[in-house]
Amino acid sequence: ISAHPLSPTSAATFAFRHTRCILSLGCIVGKPLSSRASCTVRSAHRMVRTRSEAIAAVREKMRSRLPSLHAYIVPTEDPHQSEYIAACDQRRAFISGFTGSAGTAVIVQDRTRALLWTDGRYHLQAEEQVDPHLWEVMKEGTPGVPKLSKWLAANVPRGANVGVAAALLGVNRCKALREDLEAGGINLVPIDGPCLVDIVWDGVEKGGELPLRPERPRAPVYIQRQEFAGRTVSQKLTDLRSALREHESNATVLSALDEVAWLFNIRGSDITHNPVVFSYAVITEKKAILCVDVAKISPDVKEHLETAGVTLRTYDEIWSCIASECSGTVFLDGDRTSEAVATTTAKSAQRVEWGLSPVTSMKGIKNDAELAGMRAAHVRDGAALCRFFCWLEKELRAGSPLTECSVSDKLESLRKENDHYVGLSFDTIAGSGANGAIIHYKPEPATCAHVTASEMFLCDSGAQYLDGTTDVTRTVHLGEPSAHMKLCFTRVLQGFIALASAVFPEGTIDRHLDTLARVPL
DSSP states (O other): OOOOOOOTTOHHHHHHHTTOOOOOGGGOOOTTOOTTTTTTOOOSSOOBOSHHHHHHHHHHHHHHSSSOOSEEEEOSOOTTOOSSOOGGGOHHHHHHOOOOSSOEEEEETTOSSEEEEEOTTSHHHHHHHSOTTTEEEEETTSTTOOOHHHHHHHHSOTTOEEEEEGGGSBHHHHHHHHHHHHHTTOEEEEESSSOHHHHHHTTBOTTSSSOOOOOOOOOOOEEOOHHHHOSOHHHHHHHHHHHHHHTTOSEEEEOOHHHHHHHHTEEOOSBTTBOOOSEEEEEESSOEEEEEOGGGOOHHHHHHHHHTTEEEEOGGGHHHHHHHHOOSEEEEOTTSSBHHHHHHHHHHOSEEEESSOHHHHHHHSOOHHHHHHHHHHHHHHHHHHHHHHHHHHHHHHTTOOOBHHHHHHHHHHHHHTSTTEEEESSOOEEEEGGGGGSTTOOOOTTTOOBOOTTSOEEEEEOEEETTEEOOEEEEEOSSOOOHHHHHHHHHHHHHHHHHHTOOOOTTOOHHHHHHHHHTTO
């Protein structure tokens, strides 16, 4: 929905993170896991009460399956390769205790502690959240810390098996991981069926220290109105089929939730702060099939879809739809398709064509309605922010006691007054003083700091509107900043200006621009 936040180890990336152009809500940017199995199935196995017992239960299942597994990978992503996931899919957080949005857990048979890889945004948070007796934090990007696949290749015995749920691993990531492991004589085993952690999570004993698994979201699907979408479903399907012909393909399977929502002009709330619905789509020359929990589809939404020639199937029918409809050349995006979907498709298709999803390109080129919605949403949201900072300055001058949580609540209340408001686009990052330097900081009532006129204050916040999505960061001082504060603020501003005014060749990545942003520092 908003641009992907990258590692803060790059100052250039950090600059983009806080000045990026936001995709609007109006134009939003596997077989093994059924709708029930992925979230709510209660499996018959021994109950667990503690995280230590949960890890032991996973190891037991690794040993008992054929072939047995020496190591087991637990990704963050859901079956749709989503960056942000629903509570029922937060299996890595369940098994490790680490709640950051990025990271991969690895459970190994012959080690006392399991391992958790995460990037520089979350090094501090991971160390604070995981039990050091159970987990070793592998800080990506720091000297001496190998990437996950290299560590496995060096520490897992030759001939051993490393398992992962096929539905949770993207095709391209699976390919790279397999290559690294096979170089060390190790087998990668993508496994059909539910993730082993899911099976253990479904057996958590009530009343223990571990949370019960949340139910799968059941909120209704709603229509993205034509005034905001700009193009009908029929028009988008025509464009997609034309793009598939250019790729010499006659079908595609869409797994990415934002792509499905955009293509069919529907929205949902299955993932917090993201207007998407759990679904898949199969598009052929003659058919458009939407696989979704049909209980979420109202008569109006059903009419909206059927008028455009869309056939509804249940969420779990995606596998039979692939088998019956994908018999020719099928186009798939390796970054946005799970190994489970790819494997199922390869069984029925004559050939699989790989590349960037045509829908990604289509929705990246905004039509007039989408552009107008983006602008209108930012105007409304900007007004709410102006009202917020005016209120904040007055309250601080009056000596009112304010906390990071109370000011976040105030800002949310002002946004709610806007037309077309749907909800926040992410948890507000309100950081006073040193907390403003913590990446993805989320204030909590029990530990949040006071907001005062003597400290710098960072506010990174945004909202979802029917016609657009916002994400705005401001760093301010509402008193008299010190000379050191002024110097730091100015140097960072100079870095922003250097980056914003840079001219560089196509294909340049953030790391190549890093020096420009860092020179003033």
